[in-house]
Amino acid sequence: MLDGSKISPTEIAALERRFPLAFEGVDLNFCRNPQCATYGVFPDPYKRPTDAPPAPPDALHGFVSGKKHEEFFKCPTCNKTSRIKNNRAIVEEYKRLKHLQEFDPTVPSCRTEGCFAHGMAPKTSPEFYRRFGNTAKGDPHFQCRLCSKTFSIGKPARRHLRSDKNRIIFQMLCTDVSLAKIRFR
Ligand SMILES: [Zn+2]
Ligand SMILES: [Zn+2]
Known part of the structure; x- marks a missing residue:
């Protein structure tokens, strides 16, 4: 059992998140100002109402606000805001674009x-x-x-039985000779 000064796992589970969960290891919800000293540092992911267990003392807090689907994180270090990203949607879009780039039907x-x-x-x-x-x-x-x-x-012609005939058949097809006549060649 944990002693009274530590936060128990059940208390953590009861906390409501203010950031989406990471998806397949991808989490983009941090201050995205590259000049900021806490750029890339993950802020405390939980909402902390007054009766909730406090965040660890070194946690980056800042605040999250904005309308639904337009929430942003305001960084306490640089005061810049970063839109909250849907990690899952980003991973899925990344995979879709990667697949399109690699896909060649030919x-x-x-x-x-x-x-x-x-x-x-x-x-x-x-x-x-x-x-x-x-x-x-x-x-x-x-x-x-x-x-x-x-x-x-x-080679594309590897299943042709008489590839020596390809040129003449192709020429006849291009000069409107019917397949019935081509058969007799
Ligand atoms: Zn910042
Ligand atoms: Zn397959």
């Missing part, structure tokens, strides 16, 4: 529609794949770690 990647690794090449996003040997023709084969689907990487 590269060979996991073929499962809707899989997070779909459109992410093994070369640029190796964390999503494991090597899975080679195909019978020697092309590298990969397995997606997220959905377990496999695929191979190689």
Whole structure:
């Protein structure tokens, strides 16, 4: 049991927060004035009504105010205000933008529609794949770690049986020769 001078965990649990919880280790709720001596120092996250247990003596307090969804933190060191950030929304937006940047629908990647690794090449996003040997023709084969689907990487024409015919077929398609006639070549 804790002695009377310490704050017990149950008292802490009863305190209401004035800042959102960190999300996946991300917490941006501190003074964001880079010139401030307490820039990046996390303020006391709890509301402290008069009957509440006091904050540790070295805690940075300041105050939080503003309308719902427009709350800001006023830093006691520099008096500048920083908008309270929704840590979860920031992490999600960061992930969305990162995915858009890495996503390329033209590269060979996991073929499962809707899989997070779909459109992410093994070369640029190796964390999503494991090597899975080679195909019978020697092309590298990969397995997606997220959905377990496999695929191979190689020349786009690697499955064509008669790639020597590609040029003539392409020329005929471009000159409106029907597929029925192309078949007889
Ligand atoms: Zn400050
Ligand atoms: Zn996948």
